[in-house]
Amino acid sequence: MAIELLELPFEMVTEIVNHVDYKGLLALREVCQLTKEIVDELCKITFIHHLYFANGRLYNTGSICLTLDGSRPPFALYSDITKEWVWTVDTKGTCKKIDVSVQKEQVSNLLEDIRSKIPQCTIDSLVFNSQDELYVSLFESFLEGLTVNKSCLDVYTEW
Amino acid sequence: RIYPLMRVTLTTSDGASVTVSRQLTKHSGFIEKAITDMAVDDNAVPLSAVAVDVDDATLKLVIEWLTEHRDDALPYPEKTDEERRADDIPAWDQAFVQKWDTKEDQQQTLYAVITAADKLDIKGLLDMTCKTLANKINGKTVEEMREILQLECDFTEEELAEIRKENAWCEN
Structure with a gap:
């Protein structure tokens, strides 16, 4: 049966696509420009459960960990930098957690890159675990305009 | 307060009139708002007055679904992204949609019901029909x-x- 999906109002198309499963969303991105735009729009990251930043395990590195909410792939985070990312999925193939560790001189680009992809996002819980002045300064810029429900900016536990 | 025995006359876009119980229309945000806000005389809600193309045949299907779901809890629960799934359509609803499979105009019927559910603000019906379409895409x-x-x-x-x-x- 052919479905002339695009005959429906856009809001309803998005409502239908909302119920498409993870693999279906990936496939829809390959169908055409319009379906890719719809999926990418729906998969925007608007809520981060937990964001943790600290000095990395290795000297002169920074580490960031994002715990995501929702059942959709985080397409918004695609970029060259994502090649470095390690991510964890749940049993449904849902992305739940993303970790990245980069050299100190790359942290600025990393944070700018992430920030550009979450223009409007709520961070439920933020832990910033570093005394490094550069990181403090970068994170202040990063958080500008974002909603943070709970934050802990002065933790000196070991990463 | 909803009086279950109160009857509401609905007028379709093609001029038909259907009288149903408030027990059914309470699931339609649009009809309930129209009754409350517009102070409609004689409990008549002319659907065509709001530029909604709900014809008699589609409204009959909507009423059939509402009749089966008249006791569903209100308000309809909001779903989070985590809870969104398409494999939990109740058996009665599946059979309800399946009936159209024998018709050549199945797609048009499904679209008409989805549109009607959206315009009449019947969240349960909209959710179910959207899942039905999503299931045709999944896999x-x-x-x-x-x-x-x-x-x-x-x-x-x-x-x-x-x-x-x-x-x-x-x-x-």
Whole structure:
């Protein structure tokens, strides 16, 4: 049966696509420009459960960990930098957690890159675990305009 | 307060009139708002007055669904992204939609019911019909989706290669 999906109002198309499963969303991105735009729009990251930043395990590195909410792939985070990312999925193939560790001189680009992809996002819980002045300064810029429900900016536990 | 025995006369876009119980219309945000806000005389809510193309045949299907779901709890629960799924359509609803499979105009009927559910603000019906359509997409290959959705691939080879690279990253 052919479905002339695009005959429906856009809001309803998005409502239908909302119920498409993870693999279906990936496939829809390959169908055409319009379906890719719809999926990418729906998969925007608007809520981060937990964001943790600290000095990395290795000297002169920074580490960031994002715990995501929702059942959709985080397409918004695609970029060259994502090649470095390690991510964890749940049993449904849902992305739940993303970790990245980069050299100190790359942290600025990393944070700018992430920030550009979450223009409007709520961070439920933020832990910033570093005394490094550069990181403090970068994170202040990063958080500008974002909603943070709970934050802990002065933790000196070991990463 | 809803009086279950109160009757409401609905007028369809093609001029038919259907009288139903408030027990059914309480599931329609639109009708309930119309009754409350517009202070409609004689409990008549002319559907055509709001430029909604709900014909008699579609309204009968909507009423059939409402009759089965008259005791559903209100308000309809909001779903989070985590809770969104399409494999939990109740058996009665599946059979209800399945009945149209024998008709040539199944797609048009489904679209008409989805549109009616949206315009009448019947969240349960809208949710179920959207899931039904999503299930026709789930499990299909990209080529099958293009065929089902009647969409042409308008990507360049380079764009398609980039998307496949992104998807592969996500699939892994």
